[in-house]
Amino acid sequence: MEEAIASYDRALEIKPDYHQAWYGRGFALGNLGRFEEAIASYDRTLEFKPDYHEAWYNRGVALGNLRRFEEAIASYDRALEIKPDDPDAWYGRGVALGNLGRFEEAIASWDRALEFKPDYHEAWHNRGIALRNLGRFEQAIASWDRALEFKPDYPDAWNNRGVALGNLGRFEEAIASCDRALEIKPDLHEAWDSRGAALTFMGRYKDALESYDHAIKINSNYANAYYNKACCYGLQNNVELAIENLQRAINLDVEYQDMAKTDKDFEQIRGDERFQSFLNRV
Numbered sequence: 555m556e557e558a559i560a561s562y563d564r565a566l567e568i569k570p571d572y573h574q575a576w577y578g579r580g581f582a583l584g585n586l587g588r589f590e591e592a593i594a595s596y597d598r599t600l601e602f603k604p605d606y607h608e609a610w611y612n613r614g615v616a617l618g619n620l621r622r623f624e625e626a627i628a629s630y631d632r633a634l635e636i637k638p639d640d641p642d643a644w645y646g647r648g649v650a651l652g653n654l655g656r657f658e659e660a661i662a663s664w665d666r667a668l669e670f671k672p673d674y675h676e677a678w679h680n681r682g683i684a685l686r687n688l689g690r691f692e693q694a695i696a697s698w699d700r701a702l703e704f705k706p707d708y709p710d711a712w713n714n715r716g717v718a719l720g721n722l723g724r725f726e727e728a729i730a731s732c733d734r735a736l737e738i739k740p741d742l743h744e745a746w747d748s749r750g751a752a753l754t755f756m757g758r759y760k761d762a763l764e765s766y767d768h769a770i771k772i773n774s775n776y777a778n779a780y781y782n783k784a785c786c787y788g789l790q791n792n793v794e795l796a797i798e799n800l801q802r803a804i805n806l807d808v809e810y811q812d813m814a815k816t817d818k819d820f821e822q823i824r825g826d827e828r829f830q831s832f833l834n835r836v
Contacts, residue, residue, distance in 0.1 A: 558582045573602040577609050580616075589616040607636040611643050614650070623650040641671035648680060657684040675705040682714060691718040709739035713748055720752045728752040743772040747779045754786050762786050777806035785819035793823045797832045804836055811836050 562579035565572055580595030596613040599606055614629035630647035633640060648663035661684050664677040671677070682697035698715040701708055716731035732749035735742055750765030763786055769779040784799035803810040814820060815833060823829045 592616045626650040641667040673704040675701045709735040713745040725752040743769040777803045788820040
């Protein structure tokens with residue numbers, strides 16, 4: 555990639571208005587993760603060829619990678635003015651909107667991507683995540699099912715499907731979905747955690763703890779698994795182990811401190827002096 559950039563630089567010394575060289579240079583910089591420089595290169599492309607839709611699109615990608623989502627959307631919009639049937643631009647626009655929490659708009663954008671590319675499994679998957687975030691679990695599952703029609707070995711879709719099934723109280727199906735994710739990707743710690751959550755709801759605490767331990771073995775910094783372990787111990791009235799795991803979760807992510815204060819899983823131990831003392835201390 556560095557050699558490619560050097561080649562583009564030499565070409566641009568000879569012909570500074572060579573828009574394709576500016577574009578190629580931007581693309582190479584983007585692949586190296588040098589997104590600010592990539593954007594500057596795409597801007598030069600667009601000075602010389604304002605209707606270069608690929609430059610607007612990849613500029614949007616680079617802005618998204620920098621988490622400058624509003625600017626990314628504006629760049630995708632320019633790409634779509636030039637080429638309204640570009641599924642990738644509609645998809646990227648949806649991702650940026652989703653990152654801003656504008657889920658309804660994100661879904662509408664992915665729907666446009668799917669009009670032009672019905673087998674776009676990433677669009678079906680992200681559409682499912684947005685629907686889940688809106689609490690529309692049945693529709694989310696239907697969206698992940700479509701993703702899995704086109705890519706049956708998509709572990710994240712199987713896992714997210716499992717989470718939504720758990721949200722609907724369909725715990726056996728949730729576990730089966732997480733198991734499918736783990737067949738494909740045994741080190742997907744989120745799926746071990748999701749599986750543990752479903753087992754906890756079913757009262758299968760021993761199996762749940764084994765699942766959480768699998769998640770932690772894969773990713774020892776995964777706060778949610780420690781928190782879920784704490785909940786599992788709370789439900790079993792095991793104050794010491796609940797506190798130990800809750801402390802680990804809070805050390806990794808302080809947001810779990812407030813969650814624990816109202817979580818019903820700790821109701822049985824909330825009156826215990828040790829638990830009260832712990833919550834007051836943290």
